[in-house]
Amino acid sequence: MLKPSIPTPNHLQTLKLSFxxxxxxRAYVPVLFHYLPSCSTTTERCDKLQKSLAQILTNFYPIAGRFNEDEFSIQCNDEGVEYVQTKVSADLAEFLHQGPNTELLNDFLPWPSAVPPYSDLPSSPLLGVQVNLFNCGGLVMGIQISHxxxxxxxxxxxxxxxxxxxxTGTTKDCLPSFGHLSSLFPTRVLSGIQYSPPSNRGTKSFTRRFVFDALAITKLKNTIKYSSAxxxxxxxxxxxxxxxVLAGISTAKNGxxxxxxFLFPINLRGKSKLPSLEHALGNGTMFGIAxxxxxxxxxxxxxxxxxxxxxxxIGKAARVDDVFCLVVNNQIKAVDMLCQGxxxxxxxxxxxxxFSWYEADFGWGKPFWVSSVSLDAIEVIMLMDTKDSDGVEAWVSLKENDMAEFERDDDILTFCSPLPK
Known part of the structure; x- marks a missing residue:
């Protein structure tokens, strides 16, 4: 359990969370960074990772704390983040060349099971890091952070x-800060806009990765006629x-x-007139609903x-209350739709x-690949950049029968191919 290298001051011991x-x-968000072998030794890399993580936690101190449900706050008590090192008896380049199986990727995470420890328990770390060391000198770093x-x-x-x-061995003096969003948008007593999703136990989803490269995206754009500017x-x-494709599968299935x-989060940062919102840490998105x-x-x-x-x-919402109403209205709409079953x-x-995922150079080069994992408990689409930033990797999680139809859809076969399972 790694703690901040400098204790968090008393006046920062409690962080109120935002609306x-x-x-x-209440879940963990995963991401994997894959690094090919470098000239650095395993010991050197691991020592630098641990030391720098402790250093950076002094600036990102809430992440080393624990969630307090009663006050809906983070107790910034420096209990630490979970850090794990593993050895993998394989060659990373060969592993990546084979596919890889999306479900195997979950083993690179600190909590790889379908239902990891809940991130809202008082004892649960808010961040987990697993450094997976391959025989060849390659490294995969798995990160999970509490949403x-x-x-x-x-x-x-x-x-x-x-x-x-x-x-570099140094931290920046001026960094984006926590607490700004909660000062603008404090928590509120909610009524009628919360939704508890039904249990997915026994209804396992399957995750497959589909790559749309730059050429495929250009071809796709050329097939579409757009009337607007x-x-x-x-x-x-x-x-x-x-x-x-999903709508077509639904039509075939239901007759x-x-x-x-289609629901997707939109980042408020850089779009709102509210001061300093573009650098605020925490959660700062709202639903877009088509x-x-x-x-x-x-x-x-x-x-x-x-x-x-x-x-x-968002840009027209000049006051905090205007943004709040906009966010709540879309949240209510989303919940109403979800409740229709x-x-x-x-x-x-x-x-x-x-985002700058592929710029993450810890001292042994930029990642060869940045990936998601298998999300076998939910149905969701996750889009990520390809390494050249011109393409899109779509991580699609669907029930088994729907996935079979998705994989053999003519449009999917035309514009991309699923990689080996």
């Missing part, structure tokens, strides 16, 4: 600063294609088309228009594209 933290799932304290922006910021500290991004066209909605009626043909501009309209609304289809997608 956005209040709304996220209560971090969204993708916060996790990417933490990894970036940790890598900088490991590479919005220039389609690679994320927009991949989201739209996946939604189209008729059904209404559906709707498709049962009789409506999916227009590939639908996702792009939803993103544009939501961002415009089998009457319509709800698809959830999150995009980690555009």
């Amino acid at each position: 956005f933290d209040q709304m996220v799932p 209560i304290v971090a969204d993708a922006f916060t996790l990417a910021t933490f990894v970036k600063e940790w890598a900088h500290t490991c590479l 919005i220039k389609p991004t690679r994320v927009m066209v991949v989201m739209s294609l996946i939604w189209k 008729h088309s059904r209404g559906s909605s 709707d498709l009626e049962a009789s409506q043909e999916l227009n590939h501009e639908l996702v792009g228009n939803t993103i544009r309209d939501t961002c415009v609304s 089998d009457e319509m289809d709800i698809y959830s997608c999150t995009s980690w594209c555009g």
